[in-house]
Amino acid sequence: MTTEKPREYCGLCGITGGDSVLEQVHLGIHSLQHRGQEAAGVMAVVGGVPCLHKAAGLVDETFSTIPPFWKRGEISRAIAHVRYSTAGSSSVTNAQPLMANVAGQLIGVAHNGTICNARTLRTELQDSGSIFQTTTDTELVLHLMARSLKRHNGDLWSALEEALGRLHGAYCLLLLTKDCLVAVRDPHGFRPLCIGDFDDGSYMVASETIAFNVTGANYLREVEPGEMIIWGPDNQMTSRRFAAPGPLAQCIFEHVYFARPGSYVFGDSVYEVRKALGRRLAQEAPVEADVVIPMPDSGLYAGLGYAEEAKIPFDLGLSRNHYVGRTFIDPGITSRRKLVMRKLQPIPEAIRGKRICLIEDSIVRGSTSRARIGTLREAGAKEIHMRVTCPPHRFGCYFGIDFPEREKLLANKVALQDLAQVLHLDSLVYLSQEGMLACVKAHPPEAYCCACFDGHYPVEPELMDAPPLDIAKSAL
Ligand code: SF4
CATH class of the missing domain: 3.40.50.2020 (Rossmann fold)
Structure with a gap:
């Protein structure tokens, strides 16, 4: 396993609005601890300023070391992440969310899935001058966005849409800025991502609905494959479609092994x-x-x-x-x-x-x-x-x-x-x-998706850095 192609299994939780954002995002991500136990992180907008805290270890350990000033400021929105990675890419630097200054604006991103063409994209970006801080494929999202910004007159989410068009594989993403929370699910819908709301008009997004059960959120619906959802400064939810959905390839192994039995995943x-x-x-x-x-x-x-x-x-x-x-x-x-x-x-x-x-x-x-x-x-x-x-x-x-x-x-x-x-x-x-x-x-x-059982991969081999088809053929 190379560090150029890290493979992660992760959980995501985000909250926008309400008066107990940090407490709720802590509860939500803690209920998703089974999706990654190696590192946890949280990014929050504290007193109008995006702040990041992440550490190796379990959710409670990470949240217990959050700087005290976070708890004194008003927190308007937050995203959190639990991570598991393969050996060689497990440093805290690779823990998420990642946060970067993109054209003067702090943006955070947290990712669940694997981008199949990450090595190709990284080489292309490095050849044209990009300097990467981590070895995770997630960082590509920020670099690609930064490249597209000019073409979109500084409109972050149009730049994100363009960036997503370059990605192949599995990605559920949460992005956070001072004013917005954004949720994205890849067109194949490999990994689950669901939306909930609270009676006070605040919203929650999480990898599994179990996070809604523990926080008291009402389940609304899944983020659709190929959909981007933006909650702006007023917490209004807007849906944009960045790609046509499908062909669907929802991971059947979520049902067999990974997801918690108290969750709804892909509607079941x-x-x-x-x-x-x-x-x-x-x-x-x-x-x-x-x-x-x-x-x-x-x-x-x-x-x-x-x-x-x-x-x-x-x-x-x-x-x-x-x-x-x-x-x-x-x-x-x-x-x-x-x-x-x-x-x-x-x-x-x-x-x-x-x-x-x-x-x-x-x-x-x-x-x-x-x-x-x-x-x-x-x-x-x-x-x-x-x-x-x-x-x-x-x-x-x-x-x-x-x-x-x-x-x-x-x-x-x-x-x-x-x-x-x-x-x-x-x-x-x-x-x-x-x-x-x-x-x-x-x-x-x-x-x-049943590729790990039958070798029929939903992404075209030429769009993947390590085309699995040859491997599959050799097994038949
Ligand atoms: S079904 Fe198997 S190959 Fe497909 S996404 Fe799930 S674990 Fe991966």
């Missing part, structure tokens, strides 16, 4: 989709078992669905230590292995002598699954039958999820029929892609 309840995944899995891959045990936490609701459908008792045979972070999004493989062992403790009384149907959300490298299965065996499981709520992962993601290189994905290293043996399972069945897509209701199957 994550809770309902996860239960439906479990029910569908029970239909496609029944098993004779004494108990259904989910992998905490993302296998939990699919496990409930499976147990209901299969009429097998459900139990929580693995207890999670909630003081250990999410294993998939920890950047170092060494620390991930250690985390797996520290994170889940088997409960022998729920496991010993039983035929277990183990519900897992996905298998990526296999190291996490292998370690977990080992602990169940040690606790006395008689049989372990794993059922996975998505198809095998065989391809990389270029749209904001940090999967490892293709050759490190377990389903590419081991033939499907040998996977159960390699993982020390009595049986292993993945949910079909058709079955997975049948569990989302708000959009037809073709509105979702």
